[in-house]
Amino acid sequence: MDVINKNFVFSSVGDNTNFDSLWIGDNMNYDIYVIYYGNNDSIYNKYKSKVTFIEKRIGSKFQNFKYFYEKYIEVINKYDRFFILDDDILFHVEDINNMFNISRKYNLEICGPSFSKESKISMPITRHTPNILLSYTNFVEVNTPLFTRTALDKLMEKLDYSLIGWGIDFLYIICNGKEKKESYAIVHKIVCENPKDINKKEGKLELQKISNCDKRRQIWEEFAEKNKMPKRLPINVYKSIPL
Numbered sequence: 001m002d003v004i005n006k007n008f009v010f011s012s013v014g015d016n017t018n019f020d021s022l023w024i025g026d027n028m029n030y031d032i033y034v035i036y037y038g039n040n041d042s043i044y045n046k047y048k049s050k051v052t053f054i055e056k057r058i059g060s061k062f063q064n065f066k067y068f069y070e071k072y073i074e075v076i077n078k079y080d081r082f083f084i085l086d087d088d089i090l091f092h093v094e095d096i097n098n099m100f101n102i103s104r105k106y107n108l109e110i111c112g113p114s115f116s117k118e119s120k121i122s123m124p125i126t127r128h129t130p131n132i133l134l135s136y137t138n139f140v141e142v143n144t145p146l147f148t149r150t151a152l153d154k155l156m157e158k159l160d161y162s163l164i165g166w167g168i169d170f171l172y173i174i175c176n177g178k179e180k181k182e183s184y185a186i187v188h189k190i191v192c193e194n195p196k197d198i199n200k201k202e203g204k205l206e207l208q209k210i211s212n213c214d215k216r217r218q219i220w221e222e223f224a225e226k227n228k229m230p231k232r233l234p235i236n237v238y239k240s241i242p243l
Contacts, residue, residue, distance in 0.1 A: 005030050007100045008079040010068070012061040013047065014038045017087040020050050025093040029100055030083070033075075035064035060164045060213070061086060062142075069156055082152050086143040090193035099146055102134065102187050106241075109151040109176055109183040112140040119194040125186060125237055132188040135240040138233060140184055142169040143194060151176050160223055164213055167220030170233050181238040189243060 007030035011019060015038040023032065031052040036044050037059060048054045053075075057064055065084055069076055076082075081100050085091065095113065103111050114128035121127050126141050140146075142165055147155070154175040159168070173184060224231045 006079055007081045008033065009083045009085060009096065010034070010065055011085045011087045012037055012059065012064040013087040015040050015043050019087050020047055022091055023093065023096060024050050028093055029097045033068065035068065062159060062163060062165065062168055063161055066156065066159055066161060080149045081146065083146040088195050089144060090195065095190050095192065099187060099190050102189065103146050106134065106185065108185050109148050110140050110172060111146050111185045111187055112144040113190040113192045114186055114188045116191050116193045120196040123235060125235060128191045129188045131243050133241045133243050134185040134187045134189065136182050136185050136238040137236060138173055138178060138184055139235045140169060140186065144192065145172065162219050163223060164216040164219060166216040167224065173233060174229055178233060
C-alpha cells in the first residue's frame, strides 16, 4: 500500500457501481481504498487493478470503514483528510480533488458536496444553490462526508458496528461539537449526483443486502438513547460564502 497523497477516499462497493470509471483518472490528489461486499471474482479483480487497496468483507459502508480503521491504523496514520463516499455517487476526479482543496482552505472539520437537481434529496439544505461557494451548517449527508483526521477520530471513538447509515450523520456532528458554526459545511461550488432509487442499477438498493438494514432507524435510536444523545438535531444553515 504505497501512499502517494495525503487524501484518502473510501467506499464499500458492490457489483452495481461505476465508481471505478468516474472517480479514477489522471491527476488524482487522493488514494482510493475499498471494501468489496459483492461475490463476483471478475468484478473484484477489475476493481483491484484500479484502486490502492481492496479487501472482501460483507457490511455497510461505515461498518466496513470501522473495520479498516481498526485493522489498518498504520495506513490511516499516513493520511490527514478522509472522504467516505457511497459507491453510487456520480462524482468526477476534478470535483473530488477540489473538495479536498476547499476542505483545507476553509479549515472544515466535516464537509460534503451539494447535490444536483436530478439527485435524491433527503435534506433540502444539501440541494445545490448557484452562486454560493459554501454554506456553514450542522449537517453533512452520510453518503458524502469528508473529515479531518481529528474529526474522524472523534467519530470512531463512538461509532458502533451495529449502526447502518441511519443517524451516523448526526453522530459525527455530536461527537465533534454540535454548537460549532463554522466547522461544517455544504460546498455548493462542487456538485455531485446522488441517484434516485429508481435509477439505481438493477432497480434496487444495495443496502438491502446488509443484515438488519430494515431496522437501521431503530438501531440508531436505541444507540442514541443508550448513549444519552439526541436522536436527531435541528438542522441549521448559519452563514453562506458567495462565489
